[in-house]
Amino acid sequence: MASTNKCTYCGKEFAKERTLQVHLCEPKRRYLQRDEKWVVNAFMVFQRFYQIHQHNSKTKTYDDFVKSSYYNAFVKFGRFIMHINPLYPEKYIDYVLRSKVKLDHWARDDLYEMYLIEAIKSEPVEAALQRSIATMMDWATEQNAQWSDYFRLVNKNRAVQHIQQGKISPWLLLGCNAGKRMLKSFNDEQLQMIERFINTSFWPSKLKSYPADHMLVQDTAREAKIV
Ligand SMILES: [Zn+2]
Incomplete structure (x- = not known):
C-alpha cells in the first residue's frame, strides 16, 4: 500500500513517484x-x-x-x-x-x-470627482504637466478613451467650464464616441437636480485652478 503513486485528483496510478510528480490532468491543473x-x-x-x-x-x-x-x-x-x-x-x-x-x-x-x-450615473459625486482627479494626475505625471491643465492640453483621443472607461466623470466634464470647453473642441467622430456616456437627456438635468453636488464640482475645479 505504501508504494502507491496515485494522483489524488484523477485517481490514475503510476509505477514511479517522479512520473506522478510530472503528471498533469485537468482536475490537477484546476487545483494548481x-x-x-x-x-x-x-x-x-x-x-x-x-x-x-x-x-x-x-x-x-x-x-x-x-x-x-x-x-x-x-x-x-x-x-x-x-x-x-x-x-x-x-x-x-x-x-x-x-x-x-x-x-x-x-x-x-x-x-x-x-x-x-x-454605474457612473448613480455613483456619489465625491467618488466621481476623486477618480477623475486621480486620472488627471496620472496623466500629468506621465506628461510632465500640471494636472489642472488636463482639459486644456490632453490629447483629445486620449480624453475620449478616459470618458469611455469612466475615468473622467460627466460630473466634472459637464460641471465645470474647462470640461465643457474641451467637449466643444471635440470633432463629430469624437463626440459620437462619447455620446452614450454623457447622455444629454440625463446629465444636464441631473446636474440641475443636485445643485449642492454641482456646486461641489465647481468649487473643486476653482480651488484646483482647473482652467
Ligand atoms: Zn491526475
Whole structure:
C-alpha cells in the first residue's frame, strides 16, 4: 500500500513517484491554478452566482467549482474581469449575474459598457470627482504637466478613451467650464464616441437636480485652478 503513486485528483496510478510528480490532468491543473488572479475572480463569481440564484444552498467550495461543468466559462469571465478592471467590481458582478444574459456572453465589452454607463450615473459625486482627479494626475505625471491643465492640453483621443472607461466623470466634464470647453473642441467622430456616456437627456438635468453636488464640482475645479 505504501508504494502507491496515485494522483489524488484523477485517481490514475503510476509505477514511479517522479512520473506522478510530472503528471498533469485537468482536475490537477484546476487545483494548481487556484491562486491565479483570474481563477480567484472566477471562483468568487461562481460562489456569488449560487448565492444569488439558489438562496438556500450551502456556500460552494473550490471542490464544487473544479467539478462544475461551467468551470471554463467562469474562468473565461474571470479573465475578462482581470483585463477590464471594472469600476465597482462587486456591483458589476451582481449586475451581470442578475441580467438575463447567458454565461457564454458575460465576457463582453458591450455588456460592461451598459453597466458602466449606469454605474457612473448613480455613483456619489465625491467618488466621481476623486477618480477623475486621480486620472488627471496620472496623466500629468506621465506628461510632465500640471494636472489642472488636463482639459486644456490632453490629447483629445486620449480624453475620449478616459470618458469611455469612466475615468473622467460627466460630473466634472459637464460641471465645470474647462470640461465643457474641451467637449466643444471635440470633432463629430469624437463626440459620437462619447455620446452614450454623457447622455444629454440625463446629465444636464441631473446636474440641475443636485445643485449642492454641482456646486461641489465647481468649487473643486476653482480651488484646483482647473482652467
Ligand atoms: Zn491526475
